[in-house]
Amino acid sequence: MPKPMTPATFYVANTIRHQNILRETVGWFAQWAAPGMQPRYIMDGATEKIFPTEEEALQAARACLFDALNSRKRSSWKAEREFMGGNELSRLCGEIGIGPADFALIFGSRHDRVLDMFSGSREPPFSVWWALELFKTPSLLDKAKKIAREHTRDPRDEENHDVG
Known part of the structure:
Protein backbone atom coordinates (compact mmCIF):
# COMPACT_ATOMS: atom_id res chain seq x y z
CA MET A 1 0.00 0.00 0.00
CA ASN A 70 -14.70 20.14 -13.75
CA SER A 71 -17.22 19.14 -11.10
CA ARG A 72 -19.99 21.59 -10.28
CA LYS A 73 -22.16 22.22 -7.31
CA ARG A 74 -25.14 19.95 -7.84
CA SER A 75 -27.87 21.99 -6.17
CA SER A 76 -28.83 25.37 -4.87
CA TRP A 77 -29.76 25.15 -1.19
CA LYS A 78 -31.78 28.35 -1.21
CA ALA A 79 -33.97 26.98 -3.99
CA GLU A 80 -34.79 23.90 -1.91
CA ARG A 81 -35.09 25.28 1.62
CA GLU A 82 -37.75 27.33 3.31
CA PHE A 83 -36.43 30.16 5.45
CA MET A 84 -38.27 31.29 8.55
CA GLY A 85 -40.01 34.65 8.39
CA GLY A 86 -39.76 37.32 11.06
CA ASN A 87 -43.26 36.71 12.47
CA GLU A 88 -42.65 32.98 12.86
CA LEU A 89 -39.22 33.61 14.41
CA SER A 90 -40.68 36.12 16.90
CA ARG A 91 -43.53 33.78 17.82
CA LEU A 92 -41.30 30.73 18.40
CA CYS A 93 -38.68 32.66 20.34
CA GLY A 94 -41.44 34.19 22.48
CA GLU A 95 -42.85 30.74 23.29
CA ILE A 96 -39.42 29.50 24.35
CA GLY A 97 -38.35 32.69 26.12
CA ILE A 98 -35.43 33.64 23.88
CA GLY A 99 -34.99 37.36 23.38
CA PRO A 100 -32.79 39.06 20.75
CA ALA A 101 -29.75 39.15 23.07
CA ASP A 102 -29.89 35.40 23.78
CA PHE A 103 -30.59 34.67 20.12
CA ALA A 104 -27.52 36.72 19.11
CA LEU A 105 -25.35 34.90 21.64
CA ILE A 106 -26.54 31.40 20.71
CA PHE A 107 -26.40 31.85 16.93
CA GLY A 108 -23.25 33.99 16.91
CA SER A 109 -24.76 37.04 15.26
CA ARG A 110 -24.68 40.77 15.90
CA HIS A 111 -27.64 42.28 17.77
CA ASP A 112 -28.60 44.59 14.87
CA ARG A 113 -28.70 41.63 12.48
CA VAL A 114 -30.88 39.68 14.90
CA LEU A 115 -33.32 42.60 15.06
CA ASP A 116 -33.40 42.52 11.24
CA MET A 117 -34.23 38.79 11.42
CA PHE A 118 -37.06 39.44 13.87
CA SER A 119 -38.43 42.21 11.64
CA GLY A 120 -38.24 39.97 8.55
CA SER A 121 -35.73 42.07 6.61
CA ARG A 122 -32.97 39.42 6.97
CA GLU A 123 -33.23 35.63 6.69
CA PRO A 124 -32.30 33.77 9.87
CA PRO A 125 -29.95 30.79 9.56
CA PHE A 126 -31.71 27.65 8.37
CA SER A 127 -30.61 25.91 11.57
CA VAL A 128 -33.16 28.04 13.47
CA TRP A 129 -35.90 25.59 12.40
CA TRP A 130 -34.48 22.63 14.26
CA ALA A 131 -32.63 24.53 16.99
CA LEU A 132 -35.73 26.31 18.27
CA GLU A 133 -37.56 22.99 18.34
CA LEU A 134 -34.77 21.52 20.49
CA PHE A 135 -34.67 24.61 22.72
CA LYS A 136 -38.24 23.88 23.83
CA THR A 137 -36.44 21.52 26.22
CA PRO A 138 -35.12 23.94 28.88
CA SER A 139 -31.97 21.92 29.65
CA LEU A 140 -30.95 22.04 25.96
CA LEU A 141 -31.49 25.81 25.83
CA ASP A 142 -29.37 26.23 28.96
CA LYS A 143 -26.65 24.04 27.47
CA ALA A 144 -26.68 26.04 24.20
CA LYS A 145 -26.29 29.31 26.14
CA LYS A 146 -23.47 27.84 28.24
CA ILE A 147 -21.58 26.58 25.19
CA ALA A 148 -22.09 29.89 23.37
CA ARG A 149 -20.72 31.85 26.38
CA GLU A 150 -17.67 29.56 26.58
CA HIS A 151 -16.82 30.33 22.96
CA THR A 152 -17.67 34.04 22.87
CA ARG A 153 -15.31 36.82 23.85
CA ASP A 154 -16.96 40.12 24.71
CA PRO A 155 -14.52 43.06 24.32
CA ARG A 156 -16.57 45.03 26.88
CA ASP A 157 -15.51 42.52 29.53
CA GLU A 158 -11.87 43.32 28.80
CA GLU A 159 -12.49 47.08 29.04
CA ASN A 160 -13.79 46.63 32.60
CA HIS A 161 -10.67 44.71 33.67
CA ASP A 162 -7.94 47.16 32.69
CA VAL A 163 -4.74 46.74 34.65
CA GLY A 164 -3.47 50.12 35.80
Missing part, protein backbone atom coordinates in the same frame (compact mmCIF):
# COMPACT_ATOMS: atom_id res chain seq x y z
CA PRO A 2 1.42 3.44 -0.93
CA LYS A 3 2.35 5.90 1.80
CA PRO A 4 0.27 9.06 2.35
CA MET A 5 1.85 12.30 1.15
CA THR A 6 1.82 15.95 2.08
CA PRO A 7 -0.56 18.27 0.19
CA ALA A 8 0.29 18.77 -3.46
CA THR A 9 1.83 22.03 -4.66
CA PHE A 10 1.14 21.19 -8.32
CA TYR A 11 -1.47 19.23 -10.25
CA VAL A 12 -0.78 15.51 -9.89
CA ALA A 13 -1.70 12.71 -12.28
CA ASN A 14 0.80 10.07 -11.41
CA THR A 15 1.55 6.35 -11.36
CA ILE A 16 3.24 4.37 -8.61
CA ARG A 17 4.75 0.96 -9.14
CA HIS A 18 3.24 -1.90 -7.12
CA GLN A 19 5.72 -4.69 -6.39
CA ASN A 20 5.47 -8.17 -4.91
CA ILE A 21 7.81 -9.44 -2.18
CA LEU A 22 10.41 -10.30 -4.83
CA ARG A 23 10.35 -6.64 -5.92
CA GLU A 24 8.82 -7.54 -9.27
CA THR A 25 6.33 -5.08 -10.73
CA VAL A 26 2.86 -6.61 -10.56
CA GLY A 27 0.81 -3.52 -11.36
CA TRP A 28 0.42 0.21 -10.96
CA PHE A 29 -1.44 2.57 -8.63
CA ALA A 30 -3.06 5.73 -10.04
CA GLN A 31 -2.62 8.89 -7.97
CA TRP A 32 -4.15 12.33 -8.48
CA ALA A 33 -4.49 15.70 -6.70
CA ALA A 34 -4.95 19.41 -7.24
CA PRO A 35 -2.79 21.99 -5.43
CA GLY A 36 -3.59 21.99 -1.72
CA MET A 37 -5.10 18.49 -1.76
CA GLN A 38 -3.47 15.45 -0.27
CA PRO A 39 -2.81 13.11 -3.22
CA ARG A 40 -5.45 10.41 -3.53
CA TYR A 41 -5.46 7.00 -5.09
CA ILE A 42 -8.13 5.58 -7.34
CA MET A 43 -9.92 3.06 -5.20
CA ASP A 44 -11.47 -0.33 -5.87
CA GLY A 45 -13.84 -0.54 -2.92
CA ALA A 46 -11.83 -0.05 0.27
CA THR A 47 -8.40 -0.69 -1.31
CA GLU A 48 -6.29 1.05 -3.89
CA LYS A 49 -7.01 -0.17 -7.40
CA ILE A 50 -4.11 -1.90 -9.11
CA PHE A 51 -3.89 -1.32 -12.87
CA PRO A 52 -2.17 -3.88 -15.11
CA THR A 53 -0.21 -1.27 -17.10
CA GLU A 54 1.35 2.07 -16.30
CA GLU A 55 -0.52 3.65 -19.23
CA GLU A 56 -3.92 2.56 -17.87
CA ALA A 57 -3.05 3.89 -14.41
CA LEU A 58 -1.91 7.23 -15.81
CA GLN A 59 -5.03 7.58 -17.96
CA ALA A 60 -7.24 6.83 -14.94
CA ALA A 61 -5.38 9.37 -12.77
CA ARG A 62 -5.75 12.05 -15.46
CA ALA A 63 -9.46 11.27 -15.84
CA CYS A 64 -10.02 11.58 -12.06
CA LEU A 65 -8.18 14.89 -11.90
CA PHE A 66 -10.12 16.19 -14.92
CA ASP A 67 -13.45 15.17 -13.38
CA ALA A 68 -12.56 16.73 -10.02
CA LEU A 69 -11.54 20.03 -11.63
Whole structure:
Protein backbone atom coordinates (compact mmCIF):
# COMPACT_ATOMS: atom_id res chain seq x y z
CA MET A 1 0.00 0.00 0.00
CA PRO A 2 1.42 3.44 -0.93
CA LYS A 3 2.35 5.90 1.80
CA PRO A 4 0.27 9.06 2.35
CA MET A 5 1.85 12.30 1.15
CA THR A 6 1.82 15.95 2.08
CA PRO A 7 -0.56 18.27 0.19
CA ALA A 8 0.29 18.77 -3.46
CA THR A 9 1.83 22.03 -4.66
CA PHE A 10 1.14 21.19 -8.32
CA TYR A 11 -1.47 19.23 -10.25
CA VAL A 12 -0.78 15.51 -9.89
CA ALA A 13 -1.70 12.71 -12.28
CA ASN A 14 0.80 10.07 -11.41
CA THR A 15 1.55 6.35 -11.36
CA ILE A 16 3.24 4.37 -8.61
CA ARG A 17 4.75 0.96 -9.14
CA HIS A 18 3.24 -1.90 -7.12
CA GLN A 19 5.72 -4.69 -6.39
CA ASN A 20 5.47 -8.17 -4.91
CA ILE A 21 7.81 -9.44 -2.18
CA LEU A 22 10.41 -10.30 -4.83
CA ARG A 23 10.35 -6.64 -5.92
CA GLU A 24 8.82 -7.54 -9.27
CA THR A 25 6.33 -5.08 -10.73
CA VAL A 26 2.86 -6.61 -10.56
CA GLY A 27 0.81 -3.52 -11.36
CA TRP A 28 0.42 0.21 -10.96
CA PHE A 29 -1.44 2.57 -8.63
CA ALA A 30 -3.06 5.73 -10.04
CA GLN A 31 -2.62 8.89 -7.97
CA TRP A 32 -4.15 12.33 -8.48
CA ALA A 33 -4.49 15.70 -6.70
CA ALA A 34 -4.95 19.41 -7.24
CA PRO A 35 -2.79 21.99 -5.43
CA GLY A 36 -3.59 21.99 -1.72
CA MET A 37 -5.10 18.49 -1.76
CA GLN A 38 -3.47 15.45 -0.27
CA PRO A 39 -2.81 13.11 -3.22
CA ARG A 40 -5.45 10.41 -3.53
CA TYR A 41 -5.46 7.00 -5.09
CA ILE A 42 -8.13 5.58 -7.34
CA MET A 43 -9.92 3.06 -5.20
CA ASP A 44 -11.47 -0.33 -5.87
CA GLY A 45 -13.84 -0.54 -2.92
CA ALA A 46 -11.83 -0.05 0.27
CA THR A 47 -8.40 -0.69 -1.31
CA GLU A 48 -6.29 1.05 -3.89
CA LYS A 49 -7.01 -0.17 -7.40
CA ILE A 50 -4.11 -1.90 -9.11
CA PHE A 51 -3.89 -1.32 -12.87
CA PRO A 52 -2.17 -3.88 -15.11
CA THR A 53 -0.21 -1.27 -17.10
CA GLU A 54 1.35 2.07 -16.30
CA GLU A 55 -0.52 3.65 -19.23
CA GLU A 56 -3.92 2.56 -17.87
CA ALA A 57 -3.05 3.89 -14.41
CA LEU A 58 -1.91 7.23 -15.81
CA GLN A 59 -5.03 7.58 -17.96
CA ALA A 60 -7.24 6.83 -14.94
CA ALA A 61 -5.38 9.37 -12.77
CA ARG A 62 -5.75 12.05 -15.46
CA ALA A 63 -9.46 11.27 -15.84
CA CYS A 64 -10.02 11.58 -12.06
CA LEU A 65 -8.18 14.89 -11.90
CA PHE A 66 -10.12 16.19 -14.92
CA ASP A 67 -13.45 15.17 -13.38
CA ALA A 68 -12.56 16.73 -10.02
CA LEU A 69 -11.54 20.03 -11.63
CA ASN A 70 -14.70 20.14 -13.75
CA SER A 71 -17.22 19.14 -11.10
CA ARG A 72 -19.99 21.59 -10.28
CA LYS A 73 -22.16 22.22 -7.31
CA ARG A 74 -25.14 19.95 -7.84
CA SER A 75 -27.87 21.99 -6.17
CA SER A 76 -28.83 25.37 -4.87
CA TRP A 77 -29.76 25.15 -1.19
CA LYS A 78 -31.78 28.35 -1.21
CA ALA A 79 -33.97 26.98 -3.99
CA GLU A 80 -34.79 23.90 -1.91
CA ARG A 81 -35.09 25.28 1.62
CA GLU A 82 -37.75 27.33 3.31
CA PHE A 83 -36.43 30.16 5.45
CA MET A 84 -38.27 31.29 8.55
CA GLY A 85 -40.01 34.65 8.39
CA GLY A 86 -39.76 37.32 11.06
CA ASN A 87 -43.26 36.71 12.47
CA GLU A 88 -42.65 32.98 12.86
CA LEU A 89 -39.22 33.61 14.41
CA SER A 90 -40.68 36.12 16.90
CA ARG A 91 -43.53 33.78 17.82
CA LEU A 92 -41.30 30.73 18.40
CA CYS A 93 -38.68 32.66 20.34
CA GLY A 94 -41.44 34.19 22.48
CA GLU A 95 -42.85 30.74 23.29
CA ILE A 96 -39.42 29.50 24.35
CA GLY A 97 -38.35 32.69 26.12
CA ILE A 98 -35.43 33.64 23.88
CA GLY A 99 -34.99 37.36 23.38
CA PRO A 100 -32.79 39.06 20.75
CA ALA A 101 -29.75 39.15 23.07
CA ASP A 102 -29.89 35.40 23.78
CA PHE A 103 -30.59 34.67 20.12
CA ALA A 104 -27.52 36.72 19.11
CA LEU A 105 -25.35 34.90 21.64
CA ILE A 106 -26.54 31.40 20.71
CA PHE A 107 -26.40 31.85 16.93
CA GLY A 108 -23.25 33.99 16.91
CA SER A 109 -24.76 37.04 15.26
CA ARG A 110 -24.68 40.77 15.90
CA HIS A 111 -27.64 42.28 17.77
CA ASP A 112 -28.60 44.59 14.87
CA ARG A 113 -28.70 41.63 12.48
CA VAL A 114 -30.88 39.68 14.90
CA LEU A 115 -33.32 42.60 15.06
CA ASP A 116 -33.40 42.52 11.24
CA MET A 117 -34.23 38.79 11.42
CA PHE A 118 -37.06 39.44 13.87
CA SER A 119 -38.43 42.21 11.64
CA GLY A 120 -38.24 39.97 8.55
CA SER A 121 -35.73 42.07 6.61
CA ARG A 122 -32.97 39.42 6.97
CA GLU A 123 -33.23 35.63 6.69
CA PRO A 124 -32.30 33.77 9.87
CA PRO A 125 -29.95 30.79 9.56
CA PHE A 126 -31.71 27.65 8.37
CA SER A 127 -30.61 25.91 11.57
CA VAL A 128 -33.16 28.04 13.47
CA TRP A 129 -35.90 25.59 12.40
CA TRP A 130 -34.48 22.63 14.26
CA ALA A 131 -32.63 24.53 16.99
CA LEU A 132 -35.73 26.31 18.27
CA GLU A 133 -37.56 22.99 18.34
CA LEU A 134 -34.77 21.52 20.49
CA PHE A 135 -34.67 24.61 22.72
CA LYS A 136 -38.24 23.88 23.83
CA THR A 137 -36.44 21.52 26.22
CA PRO A 138 -35.12 23.94 28.88
CA SER A 139 -31.97 21.92 29.65
CA LEU A 140 -30.95 22.04 25.96
CA LEU A 141 -31.49 25.81 25.83
CA ASP A 142 -29.37 26.23 28.96
CA LYS A 143 -26.65 24.04 27.47
CA ALA A 144 -26.68 26.04 24.20
CA LYS A 145 -26.29 29.31 26.14
CA LYS A 146 -23.47 27.84 28.24
CA ILE A 147 -21.58 26.58 25.19
CA ALA A 148 -22.09 29.89 23.37
CA ARG A 149 -20.72 31.85 26.38
CA GLU A 150 -17.67 29.56 26.58
CA HIS A 151 -16.82 30.33 22.96
CA THR A 152 -17.67 34.04 22.87
CA ARG A 153 -15.31 36.82 23.85
CA ASP A 154 -16.96 40.12 24.71
CA PRO A 155 -14.52 43.06 24.32
CA ARG A 156 -16.57 45.03 26.88
CA ASP A 157 -15.51 42.52 29.53
CA GLU A 158 -11.87 43.32 28.80
CA GLU A 159 -12.49 47.08 29.04
CA ASN A 160 -13.79 46.63 32.60
CA HIS A 161 -10.67 44.71 33.67
CA ASP A 162 -7.94 47.16 32.69
CA VAL A 163 -4.74 46.74 34.65
CA GLY A 164 -3.47 50.12 35.80
